[in-house]
Amino acid sequence: MYKILTLNQISKKGLNRLSTNNFELAENTSSPDAILLRSHKLQGDDIAPTVKAIGRAGAGTNNIPVSICTERGIPVFNSPGANANAVKELVIGGLALGSRGILDGISYVNSLSHMTDAGEMAKLLEKEKKRFKGNELAGRTLGVVGLGAIGSMIANAALNLGMDVIGFDPALSVDAAWRLPSAVQKMENIKSLFARADYITLHLPVLEETRGLVNLDLLDNCKPGCCLLNFAREEIVSIDAVLAALDKGKLRQFITDFPVPSLIGREDVILMPHIGASTDEAEENCAVMAADQISDFLLNGNIKNSVNFPNLQLERSGCCRLAVVNHNVPKMLGSILSILADANINIIDMLNKSRDDIAYSLIDLGEDVSSELITKIELLDGVINVRVIH
Ligand SMILES: NC(=O)c1ccc[n+]([C@@H]2O[C@H](COP(=O)([O-])OP(=O)(O)OC[C@H]3O[C@@H](n4cnc5c(N)ncnc54)[C@H](O)[C@@H]3O)[C@@H](O)[C@H]2O)c1
Ligand SMILES: O=C(O)CC[C@@H](O)C(=O)O
Numbered sequence: 001m002y003k004i005l006t007l008n009q010i011s012k013k014g015l016n017r018l019s020t021n022n023f024e025l026a027e028n029t030s031s032p033d034a035i036l037l038r039s040h041k042l043q044g045d046d047i048a049p050t051v052k053a054i055g056r057a058g059a060g061t062n063n064i065p066v067s068i069c070t071e072r073g074i075p076v077f078n079s080p081g082a083n084a085n086a087v088k089e090l091v092i093g094g095l096a097l098g099s100r101g102i103l104d105g106i107s108y109v110n111s112l113s114h115m116t117d118a119g120e121m122a123k124l125l126e127k128e129k130k131r132f133k134g135n136e137l138a139g140r141t142l143g144v145v146g147l148g149a150i151g152s153m154i155a156n157a158a159l160n161l162g163m164d165v166i167g168f169d170p171a172l173s174v175d176a177a178w179r180l181p182s183a184v185q186k187m188e189n190i191k192s193l194f195a196r197a198d199y200i201t202l203h204l205p206v207l208e209e210t211r212g213l214v215n216l217d218l219l220d221n222c223k224p225g226c227c228l229l230n231f232a233r234e235e236i237v238s239i240d241a242v243l244a245a246l247d248k249g250k251l252r253q254f255i256t257d258f259p260v261p262s263l264i265g266r267e268d269v270i271l272m273p274h275i276g277a278s279t280d281e282a283e284e285n286c287a288v289m290a291a292d293q294i295s296d297f298l299l300n301g302n303i304k305n306s307v308n309f310p311n312l313q314l315e316r317s318g319c320c321r322l323a324v325v326n327h328n329v330p331k332m333l334g335s336i337l338s339i340l341a342d343a344n345i346n347i348i349d350m351l352n353k354s355r356d357d358i359a360y361s362l363i364d365l366g367e368d369v370s371s372e373l374i375t376k377i378e379l380l381d382g383v384i385n386v387r388v389i390h
Helices: 066-071 084-099 102-110 118-132 149-160 174-179 190-196 216-220 239-247 280-300 332-342 371-378
Strands: 002-006 023-026 034-037 053-056 141-145 164-168 199-202 226-230 251-256 269-271 320-327 347-355 358-365 383-389
Touching (some): 034 280, 053 280, 084 102, 084 149, 084 199, 084 226, 084 251, 084 280, 141 149, 141 190, 149 164, 164 190, 190 216, 216 239, 239 251, 320 371, 332 358, 332 371, 371 383
Parallel strands (some): 002 034, 034 053, 141 199, 226 251, 251 269
Antiparallel strands (some): 320 358, 320 383, 347 358
16 A cells, blocks of 8 residues: 655545555655645655655646655656646736736726716716726737747647747757747747747746846846736746836736735736636646556556656566666666576566666566565665565
């Protein structure tokens, strides 16, 4: 029985994938085999020595100490694309809020609760509505920074709204490039995107190189009257730089899913409480994907959608399976295989892959192995951990 520690509210549909025959769910346990979480900020010390895998029901993994997990041989999984549609729809909503007097108009109507005569109210609204006039999105230029799962969906939707779309992504994957409509004009650098766009939307991960990426220099260079949307992560945008650009009138509006106190109460800012992925559908999609990946890893050693381990899937064969994590250095596989050969154990099937400093092998054996043999493999210099999966 594997113990799964759930942090945050994980959709039931996902948790139901973890059959009670094999898994026990707990919101509090000191010896979990895996952790399932959403935005909970996990510290290295929170990860018990028993933890074999971490599943993020969502896209961003900046709340998980991924490099510590890698050193400890723990794969971290996320759910790429599973909440992209939810974010896309909210960003389209954000574009509408940023182009029309929707929020002010609604507040104004709500302020008229003292009125009792519908005819009088209609007359007043017709007179006042000019205060809430906006501009159409069609014909304006949207700059999309980060053209992955979310960015490419937004680019598509914006084209359908009649917008011109320009994009910047220095690390676009081949799959993402295939998904991207050819009408999206690729920019050489982020500066030229900022200089040309009427609306800019951010959809990149927070990494060392993207922390504070949107700074004074970039905002000084943006098209006057531009509207910036941040549904990616707080850390990507310098709030001081945004406040300065708003005060100077360089930016017309800032719309973000990551509020901080200094942004509250400004008319040129729209704040949402990190609800980009808060739809039933996205929560279910993410939870199902994360739970399936954790389940397949614990039961079979297979890896899909890990952010720090190689993807590796091998159909089960033989009597038991060894899953070995080791440093990606020469002779490791040979040393493991010679221990098995010396014990006269037949290998039925195997697969070995590496990613950066980590190598991972699945080895299906013709017979069961003793704990002494596992200890021999564990003691090899460079081996990080070994699991026997029956
Ligand atoms: N508001 C929310 O609730 C919410 C929901 C989902 C995701 N997110 C955030 O959005 C981010 C993107 O999500 P996704 O699903 O599209 O991820 P993704 O991995 O599919 O796409 C991210 C893209 O950003 C690109 N990128 C990396 N560095 C860049 C840089 N310096 N400049 C421009 N592009 C760069 C990558 O090459 C990739 O194509 C996540 O990492 C997460 O932080 C927020
Ligand atoms: O779990 C959530 O609600 C937010 C998830 C989102 O920030 C993500 O990175 O996928």
